[in-house]
Amino acid sequence: MNSKDNNTNKEALFLEAYETHNDAIFRYCLFQTSNREKAIDITQDTFSKVWEYMALGNTIDNMRAFLYKTAKNLIIDGRRKKKTTSLDDLLDDGFDTPFDDRDEHMARLDGEKAIAMLEELGDTYRECLTLKYVEDLSISEIAETLGESENTVSVRIHRGLEKLKQKYNE
16 A cells, blocks of 8 residues: 555544544533633644544554543643633633523533532542443443553442432432
């Protein structure tokens, strides 16, 4: 296979991955950052990094897991950087919210309660549950994304669900 055919195949694989997984990677980033603009940026950076990796001649066995792992690493890198909050950021995040009717307000409170319960679980359980039930990844994909064994991921999902049930019943 000549270099031109190889580049065409890489490009086709990348474009297929983008079409197939872009929305899911964005949702994952949004759920992890709670900031639409950051999620958009991280999603774009994820696909840029993956393209760079492929352009260097590297192969990817499981594109979906590789994308999630890349996004996860970019999210972690972003959290390590100094966090600053400006008034513009607060306004962009909805600080000055318009009036909501009662049903919308109650639904938001229920959602906030669910997210708060997930936050109390800690990173290891929350991440496994998010990847499993929000992003619909398989146990093996989660294991590959997190760099853990499938058994470890299964145990974390089971224990995380048990802890959520306890918190819900409290």
